[in-house]
Amino acid sequence: MDQHESTYKPGSRTAKWWDERLPVMRMMHGQFVDFPTPRNLNYFWTFGGILTFCLAIQLVSGIVLAMHYIPSADLAFDSVERIRRDVNYGWLIRSMHAVGASMFFFAVYVHIFRGLYYGSYKAPREVLWIIGVLIYLVMMATAFLGYTLPWGQMSFWGATVITNFFSAIPLVGSTVVTWLWGGYSVTGTTLNRFYSLHYLLPFVIAGLVVLHIWALHVAGQNNPTGVEIKTKSDSVPMSPFAVMKDLFALGVFAMLFAWFVFYAPDYLGHADNYVEANPLVTPPHIVPEWYFLPFYAILRAVPSKLGGVVLMFAAVAILAFVSWLDTSRVRSTKYRPVYRWFFWLFVITCLALGYLGAKPAEGVYVFWARIFTFYYFAHFLLVMPIVGLIETPKPLPRSITEAVLGKGAGAGSPVAAAASPEKR
Amino acid sequence: MIKMTKTSSIALAGAMALALTSAVPAMAAGDGPEIAKKKWSFSGPGGHFDKNQLQRGFQVYKEVCSTCHGIKRIAFRNLVQPGGPEFPEDGVRSLAATYKVDELDGNGKVVQRPARLSDRFPSPYKNEAEARSIHNGANPPDLSLIAKARGVDYTGPIWYHPVSMLKDVVTGYQEGGADYIYALMTGYKDNAPAYRRDATGKLTEVAETSIQRGDKTILRCVSVEKVAGKPDNCTAMADGMNYNMAFPGHQIGMAKPISDGQVKYTDGTAATVSNYSADMAAFASWAADPTHDQRKSLGWQVMLYLLVTSILLYVAKKRLWREVH
Known part of the structure; x- marks a missing residue:
C-alpha cells in the first residue's frame, strides 16, 4: 500500500499458512496497528474514526429499517409510523437513523473545517482531499434521498423543490426532471426509485471511504503543525496510542448522539414531516434539513433560477480546488497570522448562511444572504490565492517532536535543519 | 504555542456546536404567534406521562374531540400498555366492543363486528369526502400524530435565538406540540380584536x-x-370562522370545542377549560409517541453506560500517553 512496511509476525501455523496465500492480516497490521501516527494530533483528528462509526450506524440501522419500510406513496408514511409504534425497538432504530444523519453531517463538517484549518488539502494530499469532497457530495445525495422516504409534507415538497433544480438546465431541463420523477410530478414512482438509490449510495460511500483511507495511508496523516513526520520520534504506532484516543473521543461523541436519540429525537427534524405528504397543500415554508441550509441560502440569494442552481453546486464543487487555490507555503493556519482571521470569517459566513437558509427569502434576509454568498466565494477565489502570496508565516517548529517537547528535542535530526518552508 | 492551539480548538469546537444547534428550520421560521412553554410531567430527560392525566385526556377526547377527530394510529390495546393511560384491560375490552369495525364474512359480504383490543380506533367518517361535506369543506385532522406535527416558533430577539436553541437541546425540549395544543384550546376569543x-x-x-x-x-x-x-x-374575519390567539393567521374553522364543566372528571380535578386542554394535550402527546416513557428510561441507562465507558477510556488513554508526552 505504501512505503511503510508491516511488522506483522504470524503467531500460529494457521496464520502463517494464510499469510503466504492472502496476507490480509499483514496489511491490516501494517495499516491499522503499527502505522506511524503523528504524536501531536489533537482531538479534531478523531473525527475520521467517528465518521466511520457514523457510516456503520447508518448502514446497520438502515438495513434493519428496510426490512419494515414500504416504499409506496400510499403506505410509506404509515409504515414509518408502524416502525415507531409496533416494531420491537423500532422507535430506537428509526430515531438512530434519523438523528444519525444529522450526526454524520455534524462530524463531517468538523472534519472538513479541520482539514481547511490545518491545510490537510495541500500536497501531497490533493487526491485524498478530492475523494473526501466526493464522499461529501454522495452523502448529500444520500441524505436528500433518505429524507423523502418518510413521505411527510417536507419530504414531498423538499423532493419537489430539489428535483426542480434540474429544470433550470437549458434545453433539456424539463426532460431531465420528467426522467428523474418517472412522470410529470413527484409521485410514488419517484419515491420507489429514490428508495432504490438511497439503498445503493451508502455502499458507494463505503467504497469511496476505502479509497479515502488508502490515500490517507499513502501520504500519512497531516498534523496541527503541518510539518511532515521526519524521524521515528515524531510518530507513535496507531495502536494502541491513536486507537485509544479515538475510542475515548468516540465515547464522548456517542453521548452527544444518544442525547439526541433519547431526549431530543425530533429537535433536528421538522414538525411538518409528521403530516403525510399532500400534493395539494404546500407548506408555508419549505426548508431543507439543517445541514443543507447554507447551500439553500446561496440558491435563493441569486435572482435567476439557473444562476442560483449553478452557484449552489459551485459552492460544493469549489472545495475540490482548494489544493490549488491556496498559494501558501505552510499548511497549518496556526502559523498564518493573516489567513487565520479570514478562516474564522469563513466559519461565521457558513453559520450565517445556515441561519439565513432557514429564513424566508424576503427583505433583509436576501440582502445578507447575498453579502455572505459573495464572501463564501471570495474566500476561495480571492482570499486563498492572495493572502497566501502576501502573508509572512510565523516560524514553523523544525519537527513534530520539537513542537511537542520544546526546542532542542528534535534538533539532533539531520532532516530537521532543512525544514523552513516559511522562508521564501 | 500550546495555549494558542487550545484556544482555537475550543473556538472551533464552539463554532461546530453552534452550527449543529443554530440552524433548525422548525424553530427558525419565526412567524407564528408567541406561545408559552408549559411545564409538563413529560418534559425533559426525567419526564414521564402521568397516567391519571392521560386517562382524563382520553375522557376529554372521547366525550368531545372524537365527535369530529379520529385517532386512527391508536389501537385499543395501546390504552392498556405501560407508559400510557394504563386503563384496566377488561374496561378497554368492553369499550372496544362498543365500536363497530368492518369485516368480510364467508360469502364476501362486508359485515360489522364489535372491535377487539387489537383493532385501531375506527374513523368518525366513512372517508374524507364525508368529513368535508359535514364540516363546510374542512377535514378535521386525525389526532394521533398532531402533537408531533405541530410546534412552537421562536419569536424572541435574533441575538438570543442561538442561546434559546442551545437551551432547548440541553433541556430536551420536545413539548412544542403539547404547548401549541394547550394554547390553541385555551386561545379562543369571542371576537377579533x-x-x-x-x-x-x-x-x-x-x-x-x-x-x-x-x-x-x-x-x-x-x-x-x-x-x-x-x-x-x-x-375582517371570514364567515363561519373563529378567532384564536394561537392559530397561525388567527382564523380557525373549528368552533370553541369545550367550555368549563362540560366533561365531568371523577378524580376531583377541577372541570375547567385549562385542565381539559392540558389533559388533552398530554393525551395527544402520548398518542403521538406511545414509547416515550420507554425511550427516556432506556436513555439514562445508555447515557450512564457511555459515561462510565468514556471515563475508563480516558483514564486508559492518559496512562498510555504518559510515556509519550
Missing part, C-alpha cells in the same frame, strides 16, 4: 372594556396592514 380608525386612517387597538354597546366606529380585524400613503387595511 377591536380597532378604531382615526382621522388619518390609522387603526389603533382599543381595549374590550372601553367599548360601548353598539359603537359603530369599532372595527374587528384579524390583521392590520400598513399601506404606504393610504389608510390602514383591516382584514
Whole structure:
C-alpha cells in the first residue's frame, strides 16, 4: 500500500499458512496497528474514526429499517409510523437513523473545517482531499434521498423543490426532471426509485471511504503543525496510542448522539414531516434539513433560477480546488497570522448562511444572504490565492517532536535543519 | 504555542456546536404567534406521562374531540400498555366492543363486528369526502400524530435565538406540540380584536372594556396592514370562522370545542377549560409517541453506560500517553 512496511509476525501455523496465500492480516497490521501516527494530533483528528462509526450506524440501522419500510406513496408514511409504534425497538432504530444523519453531517463538517484549518488539502494530499469532497457530495445525495422516504409534507415538497433544480438546465431541463420523477410530478414512482438509490449510495460511500483511507495511508496523516513526520520520534504506532484516543473521543461523541436519540429525537427534524405528504397543500415554508441550509441560502440569494442552481453546486464543487487555490507555503493556519482571521470569517459566513437558509427569502434576509454568498466565494477565489502570496508565516517548529517537547528535542535530526518552508 | 492551539480548538469546537444547534428550520421560521412553554410531567430527560392525566385526556377526547377527530394510529390495546393511560384491560375490552369495525364474512359480504383490543380506533367518517361535506369543506385532522406535527416558533430577539436553541437541546425540549395544543384550546376569543380608525386612517387597538354597546366606529380585524400613503387595511374575519390567539393567521374553522364543566372528571380535578386542554394535550402527546416513557428510561441507562465507558477510556488513554508526552 505504501512505503511503510508491516511488522506483522504470524503467531500460529494457521496464520502463517494464510499469510503466504492472502496476507490480509499483514496489511491490516501494517495499516491499522503499527502505522506511524503523528504524536501531536489533537482531538479534531478523531473525527475520521467517528465518521466511520457514523457510516456503520447508518448502514446497520438502515438495513434493519428496510426490512419494515414500504416504499409506496400510499403506505410509506404509515409504515414509518408502524416502525415507531409496533416494531420491537423500532422507535430506537428509526430515531438512530434519523438523528444519525444529522450526526454524520455534524462530524463531517468538523472534519472538513479541520482539514481547511490545518491545510490537510495541500500536497501531497490533493487526491485524498478530492475523494473526501466526493464522499461529501454522495452523502448529500444520500441524505436528500433518505429524507423523502418518510413521505411527510417536507419530504414531498423538499423532493419537489430539489428535483426542480434540474429544470433550470437549458434545453433539456424539463426532460431531465420528467426522467428523474418517472412522470410529470413527484409521485410514488419517484419515491420507489429514490428508495432504490438511497439503498445503493451508502455502499458507494463505503467504497469511496476505502479509497479515502488508502490515500490517507499513502501520504500519512497531516498534523496541527503541518510539518511532515521526519524521524521515528515524531510518530507513535496507531495502536494502541491513536486507537485509544479515538475510542475515548468516540465515547464522548456517542453521548452527544444518544442525547439526541433519547431526549431530543425530533429537535433536528421538522414538525411538518409528521403530516403525510399532500400534493395539494404546500407548506408555508419549505426548508431543507439543517445541514443543507447554507447551500439553500446561496440558491435563493441569486435572482435567476439557473444562476442560483449553478452557484449552489459551485459552492460544493469549489472545495475540490482548494489544493490549488491556496498559494501558501505552510499548511497549518496556526502559523498564518493573516489567513487565520479570514478562516474564522469563513466559519461565521457558513453559520450565517445556515441561519439565513432557514429564513424566508424576503427583505433583509436576501440582502445578507447575498453579502455572505459573495464572501463564501471570495474566500476561495480571492482570499486563498492572495493572502497566501502576501502573508509572512510565523516560524514553523523544525519537527513534530520539537513542537511537542520544546526546542532542542528534535534538533539532533539531520532532516530537521532543512525544514523552513516559511522562508521564501 | 500550546495555549494558542487550545484556544482555537475550543473556538472551533464552539463554532461546530453552534452550527449543529443554530440552524433548525422548525424553530427558525419565526412567524407564528408567541406561545408559552408549559411545564409538563413529560418534559425533559426525567419526564414521564402521568397516567391519571392521560386517562382524563382520553375522557376529554372521547366525550368531545372524537365527535369530529379520529385517532386512527391508536389501537385499543395501546390504552392498556405501560407508559400510557394504563386503563384496566377488561374496561378497554368492553369499550372496544362498543365500536363497530368492518369485516368480510364467508360469502364476501362486508359485515360489522364489535372491535377487539387489537383493532385501531375506527374513523368518525366513512372517508374524507364525508368529513368535508359535514364540516363546510374542512377535514378535521386525525389526532394521533398532531402533537408531533405541530410546534412552537421562536419569536424572541435574533441575538438570543442561538442561546434559546442551545437551551432547548440541553433541556430536551420536545413539548412544542403539547404547548401549541394547550394554547390553541385555551386561545379562543369571542371576537377579533377591536380597532378604531382615526382621522388619518390609522387603526389603533382599543381595549374590550372601553367599548360601548353598539359603537359603530369599532372595527374587528384579524390583521392590520400598513399601506404606504393610504389608510390602514383591516382584514375582517371570514364567515363561519373563529378567532384564536394561537392559530397561525388567527382564523380557525373549528368552533370553541369545550367550555368549563362540560366533561365531568371523577378524580376531583377541577372541570375547567385549562385542565381539559392540558389533559388533552398530554393525551395527544402520548398518542403521538406511545414509547416515550420507554425511550427516556432506556436513555439514562445508555447515557450512564457511555459515561462510565468514556471515563475508563480516558483514564486508559492518559496512562498510555504518559510515556509519550
